[in-house]
Amino acid sequence: xxxxxxxxxxxxxxxxxxxxxxxxxxxxxxxxxxxxxxxxxxxxxxxxxxxxxxxxxxxxxxxxxxxxxxxxxxxxxxxxxxxxxxxxxxxxxxxxxxxxxxxxxxxxxxxxxxxxxxxxxxxxxxxxxxxxxxxxxxxxxxxxxxxxx
Amino acid sequence: xxxxxxxxxxxxxxxxxxxxxxxxxxxxxxxxxxxxxxxxxxxxxxxxxxxxxxxxxxxxxxxxxxxxxxxxxxxxxxxxxxxxxxxxxxxxxxxxxxxxxxxxxxxxxxxxxxxxxxxxxxxxxxxxxxxxxxxxxxxxxxxxxxxxxxxxxxxxxxxxxxxxxxxxxxxxxxxxxxxxxxxxxxxxxxxxxxxxxxxxxxxxxxxxxxxxxxxxxxxxxxxxxxxxxxxxxxxxxxxxxxxxxxxxxxxxxxxxxxxxxxxxxxxxxxxxxxxxxxxxxxxxxxxxxxxxxxxxxxxxxxxxxxxxxxxxxxxxxxxxxxxxxxxxxxxxxxxxxxxxxxxxxxxxxxxxxxxxxxxxxxxxxxxxxxxxxxxxxxxxxxxxxxxxxxxxxxxxxxxxxxxxxxxxxxxxxxxxxxxxxxxxxxxxxxxxxxxxxxxxxxxxxxxxxxxxxxxxxxxxxxxxxxxxxxxxxxxxxxxxxxxxxxxxxxxxxxxxxxxxxxxxxxxxxxxxxxxxxxxxxxxxxxxxxxxxxxxxxxxxxxxxxxxxxxxxxxxxxxxxxxxxxxxxxxxxxxxxxxxxxxxxxxxxxxxxxxxxxxxxxxxxxxxxxxxxxxxxxxxxxxxxxxxxxxxxxxxxxxxxxxxxxxxxxxxxxxxxxxxxxxxxxxxxxxxxxxxxxxxxxxxxxxxxxxxxxxxxxxxxxxxxxxxxx
Numbered sequence: 001x002x003x004x005x006x007x008x009x010x011x012x013x014x015x016x017x018x019x020x021x022x023x024x025x026x027x028x029x030x031x032x033x034x035x036x037x038x039x040x041x042x043x044x045x046x047x048x049x050x051x052x053x054x055x056x057x058x059x060x061x062x063x064x065x066x067x068x069x070x071x072x073x074x075x076x077x078x079x080x081x082x083x084x085x086x087x088x089x090x091x092x093x094x095x096x097x098x099x100x101x102x103x104x105x106x107x108x109x110x111x112x113x114x115x116x117x118x119x120x121x122x123x124x125x126x127x128x129x130x131x132x133x134x135x136x137x138x139x140x141x142x143x144x145x146x147x148x149x
Numbered sequence: 150x151x152x153x154x155x156x157x158x159x160x161x162x163x164x165x166x167x168x169x170x171x172x173x174x175x176x177x178x179x180x181x182x183x184x185x186x187x188x189x190x191x192x193x194x195x196x197x198x199x200x201x202x203x204x205x206x207x208x209x210x211x212x213x214x215x216x217x218x219x220x221x222x223x224x225x226x227x228x229x230x231x232x233x234x235x236x237x238x239x240x241x242x243x244x245x246x247x248x249x250x251x252x253x254x255x256x257x258x259x260x261x262x263x264x265x266x267x268x269x270x271x272x273x274x275x276x277x278x279x280x281x282x283x284x285x286x287x288x289x290x291x292x293x294x295x296x297x298x299x300x301x302x303x304x305x306x307x308x309x310x311x312x313x314x315x316x317x318x319x320x321x322x323x324x325x326x327x328x329x330x331x332x333x334x335x336x337x338x339x340x341x342x343x344x345x346x347x348x349x350x351x352x353x354x355x356x357x358x359x360x361x362x363x364x365x366x367x368x369x370x371x372x373x374x375x376x377x378x379x380x381x382x383x384x385x386x387x388x389x390x391x392x393x394x395x396x397x398x399x400x401x402x403x404x405x406x407x408x409x410x411x412x413x414x415x416x417x418x419x420x421x422x423x424x425x426x427x428x429x430x431x432x433x434x435x436x437x438x439x440x441x442x443x444x445x446x447x448x449x450x451x452x453x454x455x456x457x458x459x460x461x462x463x464x465x466x467x468x469x470x471x472x473x474x475x476x477x478x479x480x481x482x483x484x485x486x487x488x489x490x491x492x493x494x495x496x497x498x499x500x501x502x503x504x505x506x507x508x509x510x511x512x513x514x515x516x517x518x519x520x521x522x523x524x525x526x527x528x529x530x531x532x533x534x535x536x537x538x539x540x541x542x543x544x545x546x547x548x549x550x551x552x553x554x555x556x557x558x559x560x561x562x563x564x565x566x567x568x569x570x571x572x573x574x575x576x577x578x579x580x581x582x583x584x585x586x587x588x589x590x591x592x593x594x595x596x597x598x599x600x601x602x603x604x605x606x607x608x609x610x611x612x613x614x615x616x617x618x619x620x621x622x623x624x625x626x627x628x629x630x631x632x633x634x635x636x637x638x639x640x641x642x643x644x645x646x647x648x649x650x651x652x653x654x655x656x657x658x659x660x661x662x663x664x665x666x667x668x669x670x671x672x673x674x675x676x677x678x679x680x681x682x683x684x685x686x687x688x689x690x691x692x693x694x695x696x697x698x699x700x701x702x703x704x705x706x707x708x709x710x711x712x713x714x715x716x717x718x719x720x721x722x723x724x725x726x727x728x729x730x731x732x733x734x735x736x737x738x739x740x741x742x743x744x745x746x747x748x749x750x751x752x753x754x755x756x757x758x759x760x761x762x763x764x765x766x767x768x769x770x771x772x773x774x775x776x777x778x779x780x781x782x783x784x785x786x787x788x789x790x791x792x793x794x795x796x797x798x799x800x801x802x803x804x805x806x807x808x809x810x811x812x813x814x815x816x817x818x819x820x821x822x823x824x825x826x827x828x829x830x831x832x833x834x835x836x837x838x839x840x841x842x843x844x845x846x847x848x849x850x851x852x853x854x855x856x857x858x
Contacts, residue, residue: 002448005455027383034584034798035550038526044555045522047421051506051619053490079637080558082510090511105530106613121611122638123617131524132622135515142512147632 034060038095051084058084075144090138093131100127157827176299177286177494181279184306186670187631188275188316190639195657197271197318200641202683202700204320205690208270210238211247212322215254215266222247223409229695230685231707232677232730240409241703245329245362246322250275274315274324281328285566288335291342292539293574294583301573302658307630310517313638316776323562327364331566333359333369337397338539339670350397355799356397357404360411367484368563370405372549373397378540381434385538391435398428420484514554516633517561520626521568525551528571529701531578547571580619582790586612601675643687645744654817658742664735664845665691668840672733679726680735681715681748681755682708688735697729703761712759715752715795716768722794722832726850733837733846738799740817740824741843743806752795754781783822791826798848800824801831 028036036094050056060072060083075081106115140146163171191200199208215224225238256268282302290298305311314323336352361368377394380386400417402424415421433456441449463501486492490508524595530538545565554564572695586608609845643695670676672819677695678688685699698708714725726734739747753770760768774790775781780802782790790796804815804827816826834848 002250002451005451007454008458018727030536037529037533037544040548041526041529044551045511045514047508047510047555049490050510053508059375079516080507080510080513081502082512089513090515094511094514095526096521097523098530100576101524101527102530104577105527105582108586114170122754125614127617129522134521136625139512139515145636147628 033064038098042095043090044091045094047082047087050082050102051087054081056081074138076142076144086138086142090135093135093138096127097131097135100124103127164625173295177283177302180282180286180299180302180306183303184278184282185275188278188312189305190635191641192271192317194639194646195641195644197268198641198643199267199271199320199690200316200318200630200643201321202320202686204351204685205467206700207246207320207322208267208408209686210242211250211270212266214247214251214386219248221412230689230699230701231704232695232697234704235705236423240702243322243360243362243364243408243410245358245360246273246320246325248361249325250320253496263766270320271318272298274321275317275321277328278306278311278315281311281474281566284331284335285569285667286327288338289442289570289573291335292336292543292570293539294577297573297577297657300576304521304569304573304626305566307627307634308518308521308569309566309630309633309638310561310568312630312634313517314439314562316634316638318641323365326359326365327357327562327566329355329362330365330369330563334542336374337393338542340393340397341390341538341542344392344393345385346396349393350400351395353397355402356401360401360405361408365563368549368553368617370401370421370424371573372542374424375545375549377427377431379541379545381430382537383536383541385541386438387436388435388516390538391431394431395428398424401420410663419670424512431466434767439726441535446810471488487556495567503738505587507555509555509558509561513558513561514638516566517565519629520622521572524572525568525578527575531574532571532802543570543574569662576619577625580616583612583615587616601725612685647742658744658842658844660840660844661687663840663845666837667840668692668694668735668847671838676732677730678733678735679714679729679731681711681737681751683751684735693732697731706759708759709760709762709765712755712757713765713768715748715755716759716773716793718792719794719797719832719834723850726833727853731850733758734834734850736798736846738803738843738846740799740803741806741820745819747799747844749782749799750793750819752790755795781822782820782824784825786825795830796826798834798846800826801829801836801846801848803826803843 009045038109049148056075060075064070073083074086075083101124105121109126185642186830188671197352199205210222212224222244223239227238230236244465250266250269250273252266253273254266257264257269267561271317272310279856285305286298288298288300311327314321315327323825333352334356335346336355340348340352355364359369366384373394377390379384380390401528402421403412405415406413411765437453439496440452444452473501525547529544532544539659549602550560550567553560588609605634643661647656647658648654649656665687668676668688672692672694675695677697678692679697680688680698682698682702683700685696688694688696690697698704698711702708710729711726714729717725728799730760736750739745740749753773756768756770756773773780773787773793775785775787780790782788782796800815802818803824807814810816813823815820815827817824831848837849838847839845
């Protein structure tokens with residue numbers, strides 16, 4: 001059987017190459033992949049695909065009673081429509097809220113300097129609570145009847 | 150005192166295992182009942198009626214299947230749609246939904262519970278959502294733990310992203326497809342963890358059920374091979390994965406080809422090639438691992454060099470030959486637009502015009518998922534921190550469905566289950582790790598040793614704060630989901646309701662059914678109706694008349710011809726109507742009551758689609774705008790627009806009515822302008838019927854005059 005597998009190599013000569021895989025190429029660690037996934041989550045939930053296809057303005061504009069132009073942050077009355085800035089702001093809050101929970105998980109390690117633990121707890125709680133309630137606020141600004149029937 | 154009373158209750162006598170089983174059963178039952186009940190808003194507010202457009206087609210085919218049996222259904226050629234082309238219904242639908250309803254209907258009737266087929270269809274989706282809740286529990290239990298499973302079942306019972314396509318009355322493929330998809334995934338994970346042929350066969354059967362129910366099965370047949378490929382790349386490929394994937398791929402592909410609509414696609418189209426490629430790769434990797442365990446190093450090197458060079462040469466030749474001879478079809482329009490979202494916008498106006506196919510904005514994510522968008526990264530983090538064979542699957546599912554949901558808002562439906570699963574993993578891990586920190590108040594356990602960890606003195610208080618915060622979040626989630634379901638996703642679309650009139654009472658607009666029933670009773674049996682494709686399914690199901698184009702939109706040229714007729718002047722349109730044998734024309738007009746999804750708002754799509762084929766090259770979209778580029782129907786409007794057939798049919802005799810006491814006659818309440826062309830007469834059509842609120846207007850096509858001019 002060995003002679004059969006060796007047949008092509010009676011005709012073909014294997015070149016003597018000194019190829020080495022470069023040392024900096026290695027399978028990425030799970031946490032590196034997590035960071036890549038988080039960046040893509042931030043971009044997708046910001047509605048980047050919506051921005052590229054529909055090309056909305058970055059901020060809306062309306063004129064007030066005196067004729068002066070006023071900026072409008074949120075595209076009102078439409079659930080599936082946005083301006084670019086509001087999408088980025090909202091998705092930043094989504095990611096911040098998620099990271100707050102991750103930070104909170106890290107505070108349970110047994111041996112940690114007291115200052116570090118208090119700092120992590122503080123950042124974690126603030127991230128979660130802030131992002132959650134500000135997102136509710138954003139939704140209320142976008143849909144004027146939100147949670148009021 | 151309280152403790153002694155509690156000790157008399159049977160619950161406290163039970164062992165820990167019995168208590169947990171009871172709790173699990175109770176929570177699952179409550180979740181299943183809840184998922185059924187929350188979808189009943191529109192049945193309670195209106196009646197048990199089929200919603201929207203597509204469900205009417207499914208309802209009509211189910212009625213046909215119940216009345217005529219499976220063989221007639223399989224061979225059904227429908228000559229009442231797409232006149233004069235007809236449609237081979239037996240070969241162009243996914244029959245799973247209809248067959249499920251018919252089996253349920255026959256089962257109930259055999260028990261003498263004579264529920265009408267309409268009610269079976271209306272309540273099928275909520276029933277399957279209860280089953281989805283239970284299947285999600287099993288899937289998450291396999292992936293993580295029982296606690297996470299219970300949280301996932303509760304979250305998915307009320308998540309708005311899933312409710313939107315499965316309310317009572319929304320009788321569409323997605324109602325059962327999500328259940329089939331999650332069932333297939335559960336059985337796949339069970340098979341991969343155990344490596345048993347029995348579970349893998351069950352997975353293949355569930356996959357067959359999935360293929361029969363929805364075109365989105367392509368997602369499954371690409372995700373499972375992607376999972377296997379990820380396992381190969383990360384070095385977790387073993388004999389269990391090999392056995393599971395080979396069984397699932399072979400049996401699943403053969404079974405999926407039994408559906409006439411799928412046919413030979415699994416071995417011909419590019420969308421299925423990834424599965425085939427991974428199948429081949431599995432064999433190679435499996436063989437390599439086997440050979441490595443049996444051969445010495447030099448023998449292995451020789452063998453692998455030979456096999457690699459032979460495989461590369463053969464596969465390149467075969468792939469080139471198949472590609473050049475056209476046997477392998479490239480990715481089709483709908484699926485290609487998922488990879489390149491701008492493709493539909495630039496090339497296929499019909500796909501671009503459907504509002505469900507628009508990309509997703511941030512507010513749709515938050516509206517449909519609320520708390521889950523925050524917990525999704527947490528669940529992902531914990532899965533990445535504890536990588537196992539099954540966690541890699543759920544990570545891949547989550548990442549791919551986030552991308553697809555971002556491209557098309559309709560696919561939020563596919564994202565909702567994985568959001569629930571990953572969020573439940575995040576919530577469960579957070580809660581368990583913090584509840585461990587809570588101090589037990591039970592006096593019977595011995596006092597814990599002095600905490601070795603003096604740096605964390607507020608452990609108990611922090612844990613209580615975290616638990617309270619998560620409870621608050623879950624409560625707001627429930628309120629949000631109920632509000633969203635009640636306000637946004639429970640409208641039947643065929644019946645409209647509004648608060649209006651002098652006393653602010655609720656007004657019901659039942660114009661659509663009024664018009665369809667008028668048509669059913671007052672037109673000839675073989676009358677042909679021309680309308681825009683949105684209303685096709687409803688006309689065939691309720692009015693039982695032949696139509697030209699419907700929501701299946703399989704023939705772009707035919708739809709384009711109808712678009713040309715609507716965009717042209719009356720005499721040009723008359724030629725097209727004579728060519729297509731049209732007897733009646735139906736338009737939807739919302740200017741009287743302020744209904745904004747009417748045909749004038751859809752008109753630009755008719756122009757675009759009408760102008761996109763070769764017989765419509767004389768139609769240019771810019772002719773219908775004012776010189777300054779606006780779309781206006783008042784005096785400033787473009788003359789082409791003010792004289793086209795659609796304008797005339799919508800605004801015929803509208804110039805003589807007052808819609809509002811403060812406004813002039815002919816004031817359009819949707820466009821908020823007074824219309825430009827008021828006094829005109831129709832030459833080739835005559836008004837046949839206008840409904841009570843002018844929503845539906847039907848015109849009869851006059852026959853050609855006896856003495857031609």
